[in-house]
Amino acid sequence: MEANKIYQDSIFLLANLIKDQRLRVELLNDIEFKKQAIELVNDLLILEINENCSFKDQKWGAVFGKSLVNITKEKIKFVKPDDKSNDEVLSDIVFLQTYCFNKFQTPRNSLTDQSFELTEELVKENSLISDELKEKYLKAKDSVEPEVVDKTKERPNTDSNSAGYEKFSNAQSTQGNPFMGNVPLHPLQDPRFYPYNAKPKYTKWLKLSLGIAMGICTIFFIVISLYLQLVKPFPITKETIGTGWTPEFQATWQKWLDDRKATQVNWTMGAALGINSGSAGSIFVLILMGLMIAWIIYTIVQPPKTYRQQYLIPGINLVVxxxxxxxxxxxxxxxxxxxxxxxxxxxxxxxSFGMGVANSKMTPAEFSQWIKENEAGINDLVKQMTDFFDFTIIKVLLWIYLISLIATAVSLIVILVLNPKMDREKIAKANNEYQTMISEAMQGRKYEMDPSIYESQEDIDSFLKMLQDRQNKKNNNKSDDSEK
Structure with a gap:
């Protein structure tokens, strides 16, 4: 259903609510009813902003927002909902109609009436509640006695086996509302609906391969970082810069040390390899990073909690x-x-010595010339560092780290290629079925959506049994631990 039609249905529903004297008074008395009316005004805002909807070249969100404030005499904060679809707005409309029909016995045709001329003046005229109306409808309010159930004859159905899939989806579809059972979730929000074009059986192994590769990467990153911090640094003194260096640079080097009141510079293995090995304080950062990556790996390899997760690795899990x-x-x-x-x-x-000590403002040509003039000294310093540091261990660590990074990258690429894609045809059919059901419900008729768009009950029950067995095993392990 197009956005402008949804918008028109919304504003006429609100107009019919405030035109009805009893419903207008119930906005003072029924908290849930008032909450749903406010939500419908919020829906108007999202349609006006996201879809540029209007009726008779006018935006009605502010008009009905002011009307509710005048009726309730309360300060109400109206907020545009985030990421709310048109189908969800439709659900709000149907729910509010159903609520009025069930709770207040309001005829559906009076709620959907669009035969009158809707004006801002009409809304203003029906935005006040006199003392007479309060006295008439609040006193005349029928008290609804709760149904008494003989506990010896009737019991609620709490059998976990007979509940089947309802335990899996109904808790989400009712959303805490006793009347939402009449308006099921959109298929895309229903855990029974599988909107992808394949069900690969190897997803579990892809998750494990990515998790293991990332784990090895993280371990070796931490090991390399700690190793570079623990290796003794190479001291560069005034005397180190001698033979092979130009007299001008030797003088510059001595002045550089004197300005800093230092006798030497400690050159780390990390600096030699072009890595900032950091200070001891970075150990905390390494621990934090290790914990974060461990949590990410867990979210990737953990057992599926929903039917879809058996066959799919969500894109958000691949971003980090x-x-x-x-x-x-x-x-x-x-x-x-x-x-x-x-x-x-x-x-x-x-x-470091050319740009950091000699002259940080050298041009590329000047820097090349400086290297030529001091090349012998640089080579001698590099030889001293190579003799001082044992690069064998770090080379081995770097090779293993590089291979694990490549394995992680390959795993990511394979997952991106093999991950199931959205089945556009199936989604389009589900949308059409849902919109047909909503349209029929708004006319007071019942429409059963095609059950073939959902997964078979056998598959769902099998998955639920797996979840239940896993939970039972976890509970048994906890019981065994507590007994010990």
Whole structure:
């Protein structure tokens, strides 16, 4: 149903509510009724803003919002709902109609009447409640006695086996409202509806492969980070910068140390490889990151909680692993180049001493010339660092880390390719069935949606049994632990 038609039905429903004297008074008396009327005004806002809806070239959200404030004499905050679909607005309309029909015995045709001319003046005239109306309808309000059930003869059905799928979906479809049973969830919101084009049996193994690869990545990232912090740094003193360096740079180096009242600079293995190994305080960050990644891995590999999760890895679960791989490859680009034979240490020393000590404002041409003039000294310093540091262990760690990153990236790509895609034809059919049901309900007629759009009861029951068995096993383990 198009947005403008939904908008028109909404404003005429609100107009019919306030035109009816009893319903107008019930807005003072029935909290749930008032809540649903306010929600319908909020729905007008989303249709006006998102769909640019109007009636007779006028926006009616503010008009009916002011009307409810005048009727209730309360300060009401109207809020545009986030991510609410047109079908959900339709559900609100049908629910409010059903509520009035069941609770106040209001005829449906009086709620759907659109034969009168709707004007702002008409709304204003019906936005007041006199003392006479209060006295007439509040005193005349019939008290509804609760049904008495003989507990020896009748009992509510609490048998878990007979409840079947209703325990799985009805709790969501009623949304805490006793009348919403007449308006089922949209299929896309119904756990029985599977909107994808395939049911791969290997999804569990894809989740495990991604989780294991990410786990190995995280472990080796933490190990490498800790190792680089624990390795003793290489001291660069005034005397270290001697043979092979130009006299101008030797003087600049000594002045640089004197300005900082230092006798040496401690050069870490991380700096040699182009990694910022950080300080001891970063250990806390590593622990925090490890916990965060562990939680993400758990969300990926945990047993399915819904029918869809058996066959699908949600895209949101792939975003963080994808970002993790991209960031790690970028952060470790220099060390990875080093294990492939690139002279990374020479580049890092040249950059640090040329741009950091000699002149930070060098042009690329000047920097190249500076390297040529001091190349012998740079090579000698690199040799001293290579002799001082044992790069064997870090090379092994970097190779394992790189392989695990590649495995994670491959797992992500495979999942993206093999993950089930949305079945557009099935979704279109489900939308059509739901809109037909809503349209029929608004006319007071019943329409049964095609059950073939949902999964078979056998499959649903099998999945529910698996959930129940898992929960029973967990409860039994807890009982065994408590006995010990």
């Amino acid at each position: 692993p994808g970002m993790f791989v991209a960031i790690m490859i970028f952060s470790f680009s220099n060390p990875f180049l080093y294990i492939f034979g690139n002279n990374t240490i020479f580049s890092q020393v040249s950059k």
